[in-house]
Amino acid sequence: MTAAPTAGAGARFAILGADQSPDLLEREVQATWEAEKLFAQLQRERAGGEPWVFFEGPPTANGRPGIHHVFARTIKDLFCRHRAMRGYLVPRKAGWDTHGLPVEIEVEKRLGISGKQDIERLGVEEFNRLCRESVFTYRGEWERLSERMGYWLDYSDPYVTYSNDYVESVWWALSTLHQRELLYRGHKILPYCARCGTSLSSHEVAQGYEDVEDPSVYVALDIVLTNDGPVEQGVDAEGRPRSTRRILVWTTTPWTLVSNTALAVNPSLVYVELRRKSGDSGFTLTLAESRVAGVLGLDWADRWTEVARREGSEMVGWRYRRPIDWLTFDDGDHEVIVGESFVSADDGSGVVHMAPAFGADDYAAGTRHGLAFLQPVDARGRFPETMPRVGGKFVKEADPALIDYLREHGSLWKAGALTHSYPHCWRCRTPLLYYARTSWFVRTTAYRDRMLSRNARVDWHPPEVGSGRFGEWLVNNIDWAISRDRYWGTPLPVWVNDADPTEVEVIGSYAELAQRVGRELGPDFDPHKPFIDAYTWPARSGTGTMRRVPEVIDAWFDSGSMPFAQWHYPFENVELLPQRYPADFIAEGVDQTRGWFYSLLAIATGLGDALPGNGGISSVGDGVTPALPQAAPFRTVVVNDMVLDANGQKMSKSRGNVVNPWDVIERHGVDAVRLFLLASSKVWVPRRFDEDSLRETAGRFLVTLRNVYSGIFAQYANFGWSPSDSAPVYEERPLADRWILSRLTTVEREADELLGDFDATAASNLLMTFVIEDVSNWYVRRNRSRFQSPDGILDAAAFATLHEVLVVTCRLLAPLAPFITDWMHRQLTGKSVHLASYRRAHPPLADPALEAAMAEVRELARLGRAAREEAGIRVRQPLSRVVCVVPPATPSVIHELLPLLREELNVKEVELASSADSLVSLSARPNFRALGIKFGSRTPLAARAVSELDGDSLQVVERGGTVDVTVDGETHPVGLDEVTIQRRATGELVVQEADGRFAAIDPELTTELRSEGLARELVSKVQRTRREMGFAVSDRIRLLVDGDPARIAALREHAEWIASETLTTTLIFGPDWPSGDHAARTLDLDGTSVRVALNRDS
């Protein structure tokens, strides 16, 4: 890397060659950062600043980082950098999520084993050792990529969820929740393989769906009590005592009928009660109206007649008699109809049988309605030996016997078969059972409202994720099942008396554990399985031994504990935590909605005032103290969506379209990748990663930035300008300089506000547009000659101006593209951009009038060019004049800017015409918004009347008066508010107009103009020849020109100008060819040939 320039004479700004690869440059910058320990330096400099707290969501280091990780980390990095540049101290502690199923699966794969039996055969100790080892297989690559992409994070002291300190903090959280009666043992319905004896995780289930044939059974159950009272009893055709009203229920799992405790109807569906027209007409049958034809046949009306219809909500609370009464009810309601919105009328009868032990919906409904819970099936999926008819049978094999039983008792309505997709064990193909398993829960439903109110305080980007995807889901929150029947995880710190399962102790620290077991834990203490299970102690009650439950906890509970566990709180850092909690900012992918975002909120809300400054619950049950404000653990969250491939497809290994971040970084550089990801669309919309698109947007922008710096600024500044040279104060610089400096001030403020508001996309586009349009395409282009051959102090001020523009632009861009900006900033100032302040303390004032006027000039330039195009006259050919009109509100400073327009359009004169000018005619455009308020439904009539106003009337209006228009027979005054006045050119000029502005060129070419055009043409071609011959920019030449006498005469008029433009010391017109070396060319000048010869004047 080139040494930074020192201020003063002879300063040299390094030039960035066009062939310099971004990758190489960025690696050099990276090396500099490392050598300087720049991140640590920044943190030291900000140490006294107000903290702006960032939480790093810990990645699971068991897979290679992909391009989407680069995306998420760019977002995290850029806001942290921005706030640091604003002066905040932004702690950035790294973290690793190291527990959980993904790690176990990775190890299983590597060992070529699968399933719990295999793991236990291997030994839990060995398995967990391998898990611990594997976690950091990819850690090195994660760190290297993070560094390469410029994601600054303190990796020296990361939090690691498997570490003893971290686990202890998690234990503390669990025991705190337990003290608040928020931890309990309950049931959870899980997909379970009875053969393997294990429950399956959702992604295992997803692998095992197969089409199978299952029974499809309708049973008609007796209704015994409705809202109108008891139902009359009777006997059926076979003489069995039955109720006179029945309800039709459908199931594909007859074996669960043994455990039936309720029926569910959809409260908003319509149900009909039908009676047979003939035959067994002594009873009625109730089912959903929309299912009647499906169940009873399309011709049902021939045989049935409707006796009542009602909404499901009217049936809630009715009582029925269950189909099989072998089991005794325990606590809870039973044989009742409940209302549940999940009940669908797409199949079945619109009435669903509920067995809370065997279905997730059923279980949830059971919890909601306090239903009884009947679970007779053992761990191998069999009914107890003592059960009638099906004793000892595997449940699925018991179906036929149960169907027979129903038939014998007259409750079977019809039995068939149904082919549908059903989950099977992916290992052994056994159909899975949805099974209630004992599980440990956090009673999140007890504080759901608090989670909602805390969530309402979060600044979500975008807001709809917070209110919709997350908020809606919170409303339907159910208790968090935190235990897992697995091996590699934080062990659940729950010890239960083996003689009395109601005696439970939850251990909240290692000291407490040591106290229980009556000895030191020792330096080699490992809280993981299997070691932890060796810690037991005699129960306090005197009988039995306290033994730890076998489960580990959900890894999401680990990561959700990071706000305090990363600091080993409350065992350490008690003073620090109030300054590091809550987070001002987090950012993760939308897939974290129910992951990390939830676990952070659920844990923090449950802990309440056990965390400093967290407010909330101090106890549960009767005593709730809502004293402190209930903040969420994060004040702001930026949610990013996925990165898709160039065709909008999800990246996946099987499709082979996964983008390797290292490859694209090598090709384009990190700055371009970061900018592209941020700028292509709002970060919370899925974006396509298309390298062609990247190249032409972010890539092109960076080339332009480099060109402005190297090709304009550095190249010419190196001829003798230095930052210490005195330049006129801002107010005395040329108007163009004041304009770009004003734009800079405006953009500086806007970019800061946008990033302050977490809108990285708008900030990226603002800055890229500023550099390309305002800096490169207007300021630099129009002032190029001031850099190439500065004449006097006002010209030279361009260097000071562009220097300022580039320095500030680097700062504004630094959070987004940290490499090139740092390189350039060091060249320009000798200092790293990342230690700079984002905004200048005393920028020159913005001049809105100047900016507005320049915008008009640029629009006129566009129109003027279009007019030239239309007239077919190239820009090099000078023209006599252009006549322009701008809106009346245009600031008067525009008059001072007209020289710029004259140069841009290559005309001798620019006239601003007024409305009174003979070139101009006025026309009116109705202002619908204003007219609409006044005229309502007659707006179209009024609009027509307004647009028919003549020029004289409009002049009156323009001066602030009103004129009357007739609308629908009535007269109304119309003023400036209701009409937009437009000017059009009349006469012989070539006109382009838009939105009340126009530019009209005079296409007439005088002899004088023609000869000047010719001279320009010659200069241009001679310049090209010089260049082709390899002359240096400053080389002087001798030039001879010969050709058609009329042309030569025309050129001769401009001899002096030609000579000075081409650095010609001796200019000869005529046929006298010089002796010696020279290059002779025949040039085509405006249709005729001219011969030139030139050589270096040494």
Place this chain on the structure above:
RNA sequence: GGGCCUGUAGCUCAGGUGGUUAGAGCGCACGCCUGAUAAGCGUGAGGUCCGAGGUUCAACUCCUCGCAGGCCCA
């Protein structure tokens, strides 16, 4: 089945609170420039704003119902 997002030019995307001429970049066509040059600039042609209803004097914008794609959850 539920929740949320997206649908605008060939492509990628912008388009507060409804206002009659819907924008940009790329690509394309034509042209300019030729000492930022393995660069730069301009002009132009491209659009039933996914569809159907509705509200309104007026709908890309608001409402309802669909269609297509995506994500998450069942």
